[in-house]
Amino acid sequence: MLRADGITVAYGRQRVLRAADLTVAPGVVTGLAGPSGCGKSTLARVLALLRRPDAGRLTVDGTEVRRWRHRASRDLRTRVALIFQQPRLAVDPRLTLREIAEEPFHATGRPVEDLADEVGLTPELLVRRPHEVSDGQLQRACVARALALRPRYVICDEMTTMLDASTQAHLVARLEAYRRETGAGVLAITHDEELLTRWTEPSGGPTVRMT
Amino acid sequence: MTRSSWIAAGVLVALALAVLLVPAVAQLDQQLVDLRSANRAPSLAHPFGTDEVGRDVLLRVIYGLRVSLLIGLVAALVSVTVGAVAGLAAGVLGGAADRVIMRVVDGFNSVPHLLFGIFIVALFSPSPTAVVASVGLTHWTTAARIVRSEVLTLRARPFVDAAISGGSGRLRVVRRHFLPHLLPHIALASVLMVPHAIWHETALSFLGLGLPPHLASLGNMINDGARSLLAGNWWASLFPGLFILLPTLAISVLVQHWRDRANPRRRSELQL
Numbered sequence: 001m002l003r004a005d006g007i008t009v010a011y012g013r014q015r016v017l018r019a020a021d022l023t024v025a026p027g028v029v030t031g032l033a034g035p036s037g038c039g040k041s042t043l044a045r046v047l048a049l050l051r052r053p054d055a056g057r058l059t060v061d062g063t064e065v066r067r068w069r070h071r072a073s074r075d076l077r078t079r080v081a082l083i084f085q086q087p088r089l090a091v092d093p094r095l096t097l098r099e100i101a102e103e104p105f106h107a108t109g110r111p112v113e114d115l116a117d118e119v120g121l122t123p124e125l126l127v128r129r130p131h132e133v134s135d136g137q138l139q140r141a142c143v144a145r146a147l148a149l150r151p152r153y154v155i156c157d158e159m160t161t162m163l164d165a166s167t168q169a170h171l172v173a174r175l176e177a178y179r180r181e182t183g184a185g186v187l188a189i190t191h192d193e194e195l196l197t198r199w200t201e202p203s204g205g206p207t208v209r210m211t
Numbered sequence: 212m213t214r215s216s217w218i219a220a221g222v223l224v225a226l227a228l229a230v231l232l233v234p235a236v237a238q239l240d241q242q243l244v245d246l247r248s249a250n251r252a253p254s255l256a257h258p259f260g261t262d263e264v265g266r267d268v269l270l271r272v273i274y275g276l277r278v279s280l281l282i283g284l285v286a287a288l289v290s291v292t293v294g295a296v297a298g299l300a301a302g303v304l305g306g307a308a309d310r311v312i313m314r315v316v317d318g319f320n321s322v323p324h325l326l327f328g329i330f331i332v333a334l335f336s337p338s339p340t341a342v343v344a345s346v347g348l349t350h351w352t353t354a355a356r357i358v359r360s361e362v363l364t365l366r367a368r369p370f371v372d373a374a375i376s377g378g379s380g381r382l383r384v385v386r387r388h389f390l391p392h393l394l395p396h397i398a399l400a401s402v403l404m405v406p407h408a409i410w411h412e413t414a415l416s417f418l419g420l421g422l423p424p425h426l427a428s429l430g431n432m433i434n435d436g437a438r439s440l441l442a443g444n445w446w447a448s449l450f451p452g453l454f455i456l457l458p459t460l461a462i463s464v465l466v467q468h469w470r471d472r473a474n475p476r477r478r479s480e481l482q483l
Contacts, residue, residue, distance in 0.1 A: 148377070
């Protein structure tokens with residue numbers, strides 16, 4: 001269980017999250033909806049251990065998170081993967097798609113597995129750099145990277161907002177296959193209500209609405 | 212490349228060839244004192260004239276440039292390396308470490324650096340090492356500031372978050388994501404530092420604190436030439452002066468070109 005209790009985050013004097021609670025259970029897709037600027041992405045970063053909240057508690061499978069970013073143990077922070085809204089900003093522009101997708105293996109010293117095929121990346125695409133591919137192709141590499149270390153929880157922060165319908169369907173199907181295969185918990189953040197319903201329904205997961 | 216960049220590159224190549232080849236093939240000894248031909252005006256035999264003890268100014272300018280360029284390069288490398296390490300540490304560690312390092316930078320910047328440089332060379336006997344230490348220890352702060360501010364913007368980029376989330380430790384993020392992005396900035400800072408370091412070497416030698424007087428350096432030559440300036444011997448200090456200006460201008464033209472290429476948006480905005 002990935003559980004956030006009373007998470008409060010402020011940027012300077014601007015408070016973006018006020019005592020937010022959220023639980024992501026393993027094996028189901030939890031939906032998170034809300035208007036732009038309500039703090040969904042900030043909450044996603046807190047859940048991925050990338051931002052220390054100003055108040056509140058985060059537990060990952062019963063372990064309370066006390067250290068954040070680099071300081072969090074590697075085991076804990078690789079248990080939660082985050083897929084960003086804008087793939088172009090989420091990749092180092094100097095690396096090839098293969099290097100991007102395989103980065104977590106090299107960072108943790110684990111044997112490299114070929115995940116490109118699962119997300120629909122051809123060998124010809126893998127040698128290209130981010131500026132030579134489309135947003136959809138780049139997001140596929142980001143999904144491969146996020147799933148590389150077999151995380152227990154995957155947070156999809158508006159993952160498909162900028163993509164065409166077929167890529168959207170493909171990536172959601174890939175995440176669904178991953179969830180069924182590993183029993184991982186998925187947090188689907190989007191303001192596309194139709195997508196949210198289609199995504200959360202098969203696993204019967206709840207949808208949380210932020211205001 | 213524009214015509215001015217080609218000319219600048221040509222000048223630098225010519226100067227580099229001169230300082231590398233001339234000492235190897237020259238028939239004359241640059242330290243040879245010939246009092247019979249002292250203070251000769253520029254002529255075919257001595258295109259830049261001779262100094263007050265009859266040494267050929269052209270030959271000594273080339274030897275002097277060799278020493279000054281070498282000191283400029285080493286001092287630039289030392290200052291940029293120290294600065295880059297300090298800036299990287301401040302940016303990556305953040306918090307208290309950042310505050311301490313930046314206060315040290317402020318401290319160094321609050322003292323006029325020529326004065327501080329003079330203080331440092333005064334601790335040593337005149338030697339190239341003293342000049343390198345003096346320039347290196349007074350000029351690292353610029354590189355530190357550049358590197359730190361770049362690291363701060365890089366740190367906030369989502370791909371760094373993605374790397375952390377993917378299990379990368381601090382060192383790996385620095386090696387894999389920060390350094391490749393920082394290298395062009397560091398390279399630019401070091402190239403810009405070379406002419407500046409040459410100027411400092413010249414200034415310190417001119418004040419009699421830099422290099423030992425027998426060693427031909429551009430600063431020593433201007434210093435020597437200044438004595439005979441009132442007697443109307445303008446060539447002994449003018450030519451060394453021009454040879455400080457020449458590589459400085461050439462390097463700054465090339466840096467300008469490089470900067471425009473590295474940032475095409477800036478160039479297109481300028482053309483509007």
